[in-house]
Amino acid sequence: MSDPVLTQLVANLVAGRIRVVDLTQTLSPDFPQIVLPPEMGQAWPFRIEEASRYDERGPAWYWNNFSCSEHTGTHFDAPIHWISGRYLPDGSTDTIPAAHFIAPACVLDCSKQAAADADFLLTVGFLREWEKRHGRIPGGSWVLMRTDWSKRTGPVAYQNLDETGQHTPGPDAEAVRFLVAEREVLGFGSEAIGTDAGQAFHLRPPYPCHYYMHGSGRYGLQCLTNLDLLPPTGAIVIAAPLKIRDGSGSPLRAIALVPAPANAPARDRNRTSEAKKRGIKRKRR
């Protein structure tokens, strides 16, 4: 017997009153991956090799094998990913409670600041300003830093490297400590290649978002997109990493449920039924 709350949810989805926003970049070999100094172990870029494509290697089917890092593309960081979280319980992708994969999100619009300064740091002051307009950041929610960085579609602009390294926006140490200690958020999400700013090596401590978030058993999301389609509050983010044994993270499909504008059209039910009809026809043959 289905619960009225869930039935209502489905009805709202079908009626188009709740929209699904895809927060995920496409996984392809062109998508840049994080690059570390050459002496260190590197994250693999996404690579995909055809196994067969309706040919002599497999006449009726097409499939691929792929490889990548746990931290390639739009991905989830688990607490065990950072040294500060290495001993925490339930800190790997297979032990994180599944309930944590659905959570509300607050979206902080830093797009103008990031456009003006690639090294823009999110501060406590910015957070307090935001809360004045949108209310207190609830505990257990994602804090997503919208910078429109995902609109940089070329890998050179996305990486934004020069002789001093990477230049992408992120939070400063104090802001992270605030979100962890004062607001008990679920985790921090970014459109750039890391949750920490590109130059965060030089902050104290280095990489404060990784250090404090994972050090307190919290999570990260990176390479998000379409944050500009989310309201400042009220979106529900579904972000469930692959259940990798001892995993430090994984690429994932991150989506958000948002209330649709009042005049949004209902979902096209006819298309669904056609697909079903086709399936039945195939079986008869």
Next chain:
Amino acid sequence: MTRPLVRPPRKNPMLKTRVPTLPPPGRSRVALGLTAAAARGRFELQVCRDCATVQYPPREACRACLSQRLDWRAQDGAGELLSETTLWHSHELFYRERIPWRLGMVRLDCGPVVVAHLHGDCTAAPSRVRVRAALDRAGQATLIALPQKDTPNMADDRQLREMTCDPKFRKVLITDAKTPLGQATVEAIAAAGADLVWAGYGEPWKKTRGFDRLASIPQVSLLPLDLTDSRAVRDAAGEIGGRVDILINTADYHRIYGIAARNGLETARAEMDMNYFGLLRLAQEFAPAMRGRGADGQSSAVAWVNLLSIFALSNFPPHGTYSASKAAALSLAQCLRAELSPAGVRVINVFPGPIDDEWNQLLPPPKIVPARLASDIVDALRGGAEDIYPGDIAQEWLARWRDNPKTLERELAAASR
């Protein structure tokens, strides 16, 4: 007088492309000794250890004293042209397509009489000539008599060009043009007269010093190319593969670990993915078109150059996994050589000693400078060899390896302790 090469006219797309044919490729095992030497750019003949008689054609026992102790020794090729002819008819398709073809009979100063191709600038018999051994289009040693002194445009001789892979007026792909060696190769190939040089580069967000300068060379066309991405290699081949005459694979992922010095497989996998699988991807995507164009006019597909390493011959334990990846690439390059040989496309393997770059920082000199290595690659293309060992270290390790591979193995292990 040899006429200098001129840029060929544009190919008529309505005409069938000529399919490659080869000069007769069969040789007895003992004659392959000539090929083995020519592959390294040397002209060697058997010399009897007991009576010093020089032998030709190659044989199993001394023609003078029957001794079976015959050693291959370098010869300077000086000799006298006794008689010459020009073929106007041949039963062999390769020569039928290339007549008239000059041949000569030369009495070498060291003794034997040889049949040789005759360079156009050699004067009528009797005259002095220099005989050289080069690899022909079938990849076998062949002898060519050159005039005693170099003549203008000598390399442009029509017959000599059938033994070389001159980049002049050809289109060349250099797979990684970002590294210092890659940049130097682009410059050297452009200076050698190539019509078009594709400068391949991966990881566009990673800038390397000097790369931007390449775009200002008129023949250069920058080409995104990541050898670890199969789809990207296929797309690049789809775009330019049908025009590549010479492919120079300079991509090289070099780290400095043996087995114990680096936990996990990540680094070794990255070395294999670039150095071995990168070559495999390139070969799968680019070789078929090159095979079809082995006889496609003056600017035919003609060579595939692999930047290997002297470490490919014998593992250098401090760079142990890198050495293994280069050894894997060497074996694959031999496979590629066999697959390209029916088309007359030569696979040239380059085995430099340590290059003077950041990954060889701790190795003592002499280290080879990128510009010098690039120039050696161009020389190999212009010559008739297929295995080159640039630099003093490479030459020394090669000599030790040829003398006894096991002793070199021990010496390299000792040097790394």
Next chain:
Amino acid sequence: MSRRRAAYDEVVVTAPVTVPYVRYSIHGAHWFLAGALAELLKHAGLSKDKIDGLCVSSFTLAPDTAVGLTQHLGLTLRWLDHIPMGGACGIVALRRAARAVQNGDAEAVACIAGDTNHTDSFRLNLATFSQFARDAVYPYGSGGANASFAFLTGYYMRTYGAKREDFGKLCIAQRTNALKFPYALMKKPLTLDEYLEARLIADPLRLFDCVMPCAGADAFLVLHRAQAETLGLPYARILSTIERHNAFPDDAIQYRGGWALDRDELYAQAGIGPQDVDVLATYDDYPVITLMQMEDLGFCEKGEGPDFVRRNTFTVDGSLPVNTSGGQLSVGQAGAAGGFLGLVEVIRQLTDQALGGAVAGARIGLASGFGMINYDRGLCSGAAILAASGGPS
């Protein structure tokens, strides 16, 4: 000093036969050799079981050699030889067979040579001709001996002043001889202009300097003289023979052949001199080699070949009849049969069985063999002096 060689008394050569030459044939070599053997038996009036010795030469018999032919043709023999010596095989076969019959190892030895010719036979034969050719000649583009003989011809012309007209004179004379010979494949007269202006093959060699490969066979029978007379067969006597392989190996380029080493012995054993020769058969794969044989067999001094050619005529009625059936240059080269062609023609001339023009009063004939361009020179040389059966010189 070597021992005195035995004379060939009581051994004779007879039954000169030819299987007509054709340009191409779908038959194998076995067909032509069988045809030659059958012709021999018919000509000699012998049944097959009377043949107890066989000498075979063929390039295209592979994978068979002579022994395969015994079963193929149903022969039971007590003497068998296979002579892979190209243009010298006729002379060498004669030498082998003659000693076998002379010593009683065999009574009747059939000597046969023949080859087929398919459109690609020649090229395939060349590719596997010899190890040295495969390693050091064939890769350079000349099919077969053309380049090697172009070198020799060029060198000879430069060294001794021979002109193309001299070679042409020989070729034209042979063509004239061939016009009467029923088996000749070249049937049109040849003029000097045609010879000089013909298609270049490998300069200075042009089309009419080269033989035409074809299919065919030639054969003869070696018997005891008594048996030949019993059978009523006209025969020729063997006065002397010579054979040499790899003569003058240190000559940088071949300008003389093994005959120069052995000719004194050839004439001494025969008891005659070159001036006594009524009909000459040279091995004529290229005209320059005919000149070389004329010099080395003593018809003139080394280097005087051109002058000798200019001073003489070589048709059947000439001052020195040479290659009176036309030679290979006008009849065709049926592979190994080319090594028999000259000898068979001399036998015909000496037994009054000439099929074409007959040399009047031919008493003494000299047949010369040369062949096997293993690398850069012909390794085999040989010659035989035969006499008509009416008595010596």
